[in-house]
Amino acid sequence: MNLYDFEVDTIDGETIRLDSYRGKVLLIVNVASRCGFTPQYDGLEALYRRHRDAGLVILGFPCNQFGGQEPGSEAEIRQFCASRYEVSFPLFAKIEVNGDHAHPLYAYLKSMQKGLLGSEAIKWNFTKFLVDRNGEVVRRYAPTASPESIEPDLLPLLAAGKGG
Structure with missing residues (x-):
């Protein structure tokens, strides 16, 4: 199985x-509306x-597993993201990222890029996975990693697709 085999539900169902x-x-990224991040x-x-x-797509997966920080419905999440942050990247239905009910996509991502000390568990909201144009999970970032700090890793992956 590879990344492209997974099915996900959009925030609109x-x-x-x-x-x-x-x-x-x-x-x-696993996201939440009431998180410090x-x-x-x-x-x-x-x-x-x-x-x-240039070919970047950010995929946001709301998750309520960390401190109940994403309690709203998909409609409420979509409204919050649009009105408060003008989010235009794709958002998906609320999922679990850890435990027995973790979405298969997240089970896959965690197995491809382990966290600190080899841990697979997602530690908090806004953990990020960078995937190249071939569907390879190339890096995992802690919730504290700002989007700006990821840009240096992102640019070579975007450049690899130019002219192709």
């Missing part, structure tokens, strides 16, 4: 295969707007 993002550079939405949106024409 449509099921899509990640295959629709084949050839794009992805930044996959929620202001990272600004940086994520800025990063997306700067690089979407």
Whole structure:
């Protein structure tokens, strides 16, 4: 199984295969509306707007597993993200990222890029996974990593697709 085999539900309830993002550079993030890291939405949106024409897509997966920081419905989450942060990158249905009910996509991401000291568990909201144009999970970032700090790793992956 590879990244493109997974199906996910959009925040609007449509099921899509990640295959629709084949050839794009992805930044996959578990997000929350009431987290200390929620202001990272600004940086994520800025990063997306700067690089979407070069092939970047940010995928936001709301998660309520950390301190109950994403209690709202999908409609409430979508409204919050649009009105407060003008989020235009794709958002998905609320999922779990750890435990027995973790979404299969997150089980896969965690197995491909382990965290600190080899741990697979997601430690908190706004953990980020960088995926190259071939669907390879190339890096995992802690919640404290700002979107801006990821840009130096992102640029070579975007450049690899120019002219192709």
